[in-house]
Amino acid sequence: xxxxxxxxxxxxxxxxGPAPFHWPDGHKAAVSLAYDDALDSQLDIALPQLDQYGFKxxxxxxxxxxxxxxxxxxxxxxxxxxxxxxxxxxxxxxSGSAKGHEWVEPARDLDHTSAAQMRDQVLLANTMLQALxxxxxxxxxxxxxxxxxxxxxxxxxxAAQFVAIKLGEGAVVPDMATLDxxxxxxxxxxxxTGAQLIARVEKAGRRGTMVNFTFHGVGGDYLSVSRxxxxxxxxxxxxxRDVYWVDTFLALTRYVQAQRAPTP
Numbered sequence: 001x002x003x004x005x006x007x008x009x010x011x012x013x014x015x016x017g018p019a020p021f022h023w024p025d026g027h028k029a030a031v032s033l034a035y036d037d038a039l040d041s042q043l044d045i046a047l048p049q050l051d052q053y054g055f056k057x058x059x060x061x062x063x064x065x066x067x068x069x070x071x072x073x074x075x076x077x078x079x080x081x082x083x084x085x086x087x088x089x090x091x092x093x094x095s096g097s098a099k100g101h102e103w104v105e106p107a108r109d110l111d112h113t114s115a116a117q118m119r120d121q122v123l124l125a126n127t128m129l130q131a132l133x134x135x136x137x138x139x140x141x142x143x144x145x146x147x148x149x150x151x152x153x154x155x156x157x158x159a160a161q162f163v164a165i166k167l168g169e170g171a172v173v174p175d176m177a178t179l180d181x182x183x184x185x186x187x188x189x190x191x192x193t194g195a196q197l198i199a200r201v202e203k204a205g206r207r208g209t210m211v212n213f214t215f216h217g218v219g220g221d222y223l224s225v226s227r228x229x230x231x232x233x234x235x236x237x238x239x240x241r242d243v244y245w246v247d248t249f250l251a252l253t254r255y256v257q258a259q260r261a262p263t264p
Contacts, residue, residue, distance in 0.1 A: 020208050021176035022259070023112060027245040030210035030252045031089060031201055034166075036088055036141055036188070038065045042218035043074050045227050049218075051081065053234045058215070058249040060088035060141040063128050072132070079133035084248035087129060087140040087162070090121045094144035094185040101144070110149050118154035126161060139250050141186070141214060142167040147181060151193075155182070164253035171200040173209040180252055186212040190223045194232025201236070210252060 022032055033050065035042045038061040042144065061068055068075065079085050082256045094101055096109035106112070126138055138161070145167045147155040159165060159182045168185035189197060197213070204211035217224030237246050245252070 029204040034214040041222040046218040058084040060086040095146040115149040115152035115154040194229040197233040
């Protein structure tokens with residue numbers, strides 16, 4: 001009899017799915033709007049749209065890119081308005097041997113860069129970002145999601161320096177209880193419609209988790225979505241502020257981290 005009751009209890013717990021995660025102010029889910037590589041269209045289109053709707057985004061700067069040097073004051077101004085500047089390394093090294101990575105320059109091939117070199121570069125990038133925004137806490141998006149530098153995982157060597165790191169695949173977090181804050185899944189939308197982006201958000205709402213978008217070009221540059229699709233997403237989120245908590249990736253993951261902290 002006791003065995004049957006145990007089986008019924010176990011089955012019931014499994015059928016109920018993961019325990020709900022409690023987001024602040026009664027929100028059902030969280031939304032991270034992030035932007036990789038430091039592109040002109042992010043400053044010219046994405047940032048003004050975010051400001052128009054009152055949302056804070058996370059901008060992961062590849063610090064060697066020309067728009068960082070040429071438009072440094074614009075990035076500083078974005079940080080002053082509450083947007084996050086995140087670490088996307090100095091040179092955006094990716095694995096040249098990975099499928100579809102023929103574009104990787106030999107000098108920036110992660111397969112021929114040591115883990116020690118990557119560690120030093122990532123830590124230097126943090127210092128450079130602090131010079132831009134004055135902040136000490138930081139998050140990171142791993143270029144291409146590639147972590148192996150000459151066969152050694154360099155991200156493990158720098159993980160302690162970050163509140164959270166994005167490197168997995170998938171827009172919607174399946175379960176907040178099992179989420180690894182140093183391997184957070186993310187989607188880089190390309191050529192999608194506003195309706196498709198909204199569908200990802202609604203999926204996170206049904207699961208009570210979070211959705212992580214990392215855009216590149218917005219209405220220009222490369223790997224882009226249209227300005228119309230981007231604004232349609234923002235317009236939807238603005239109309240459902242009571243349902244979705246939209247904030248920087250740093251703010252969202254700091255909240256998750258705090259929820260996991262042991263009660264004193």
